[in-house]
Amino acid sequence: xxxxxxxxxxxxxxxxxxxxxxxxxxxxxxxxxxxxxxxxxxxxxxxxxxxxxxxxxxxxxxxxxxxxxxxxxxxxxxxxxxxxxxxxxxxxxxxxxxxxxxxxxxxxxxxxxxxxxxxxxxxxxxxxxxxxxxxxxxxxxxxxxxxxxxxxxxxxxxxxxxxxxxxxxxx
Numbered sequence: 001x002x003x004x005x006x007x008x009x010x011x012x013x014x015x016x017x018x019x020x021x022x023x024x025x026x027x028x029x030x031x032x033x034x035x036x037x038x039x040x041x042x043x044x045x046x047x048x049x050x051x052x053x054x055x056x057x058x059x060x061x062x063x064x065x066x067x068x069x070x071x072x073x074x075x076x077x078x079x080x081x082x083x084x085x086x087x088x089x090x091x092x093x094x095x096x097x098x099x100x101x102x103x104x105x106x107x108x109x110x111x112x113x114x115x116x117x118x119x120x121x122x123x124x125x126x127x128x129x130x131x132x133x134x135x136x137x138x139x140x141x142x143x144x145x146x147x148x149x150x151x152x153x154x155x156x157x158x159x160x161x162x163x164x165x166x167x168x169x170x171x
Contacts, residue, residue: 005038006162007081016162019084021045027091028077032070034063054131060115060138061131068124077118082161086116087152094118094150102126102145108156112149114138116159119145 007017017033025031031047042049050070052062060080068076075098077091087093087106094104095118102123106116115138123145130141152158 005035007035008038008041009162011084011162016084017042017045017081020079020081020086021047023084023086023088024077024079024091027088030072032067034066058131059136061127061136061141064119064138065124065127065131068119068121068127071121074121075118076121078115080115080161083116083159084162085158085160087155087158090116090152090158091118093152097148097150099148100146101148103142103147104150105142105147106152106159107149108152108159112139113152113159114142117142 007020008015010016011019021031033042033045033047033049034052035042035049036051039049039051048070050066052058052066053069054062054065058065060078064076064078067078075095077094079086079090090106094106094116098104098118103117103119106113117138119142126145127141130144135141
């Protein structure tokens, strides 16, 4: 989106992050927002904002790391700010499938959606080691974990993300 903060871009009169929060809040007891800019604006949505602790640009894994370290609960769900139509039962379906695994990831068809996960807080040490070795890809990190993919074929459209201003304008 040309360097603009995607989560704060308006969709149907509200910032995209507000749509995501409305979908996620009923599913969890704690929300942390990972942001490294516009911190006050994100805090205005009423949830704690955590910054990346990992230097350089580690991408979404740096945000996951910050969330895992700050979370008060043993399970942590992650969703991106540019997917405002996420399933309203995402967390419960991931949790129901987690079992003894380290991580549950949403999947539609043959495609996993690696930023839509539920993971154990205890995976933070493994993630720190992966990041310290310059790992940056989410699916490469969780390939070393016990993972279950959870089918959301019945809600495939819920995982589409908005990456450009043109896509945003079509919504």
